[in-house]
Amino acid sequence: AQKVTQAQTEISVVEKEDVTLDCVYETRDTTYYLFWYKQPPSGELVFLIRRNSFDEQNEISGRYSWNFQKSTSSFNFTITASQVVDSAVYFCALSEAAVQGAQKLVFGQGTRLTINP
């Protein structure tokens, strides 16, 4: 069975600090996809990144970076020099390979990140 664990329920840091959000997943599939989403107070889930299981390269996009390690089944997300606008709930999600055209995202419980000025 698939499972995503985000052990950090809430994190609060001061602006400009770096912060890492942890994500650990479980799956029996060898082919799968991992995602991160941001949910601001408006409610919409904003797509941040998708990574497939064969691509363990780390990714950097501006102040955001992601560290994917299959050996520890982790897909952690780091925000460098955090800003107040980064305050939101962040979700990590897992999707097993599309079988017969099906896709299902399994989400972690989310981490509420608060950046204080």
Next chain:
Amino acid sequence: KAGVTQTPRYLIKTRGQQVTLSCSPISGHRSVSWYQQTPGQGLQFLFEYFSETQRNKGNFPGRFSGRQFSNSRSEMNVSTLELGDSALYLCASSLVPGREAFFGQGTRLTVV
């Protein structure tokens, strides 16, 4: 390019009634999936449609149903509403299953 559009944004219904929520995917996207978000259970998968066919279904009672039209627009229906159905219902679209899924702003349903 317009994003995923969900209507209505807010809805208040009485226990026992039924409700229909609508989702218009991003133009060209053929896969639409639905999720329920509650404080207690978090984000849970309801179902997914691709080419007008339901390809995957979550662990929800038969009161929850959906469909997809030939233009990829989707609707979900909840019959005999219960208080526990109060939630944010989110729709996501992707080009094809497995690709990036983009979400709408959701429909917040309150059952009283």
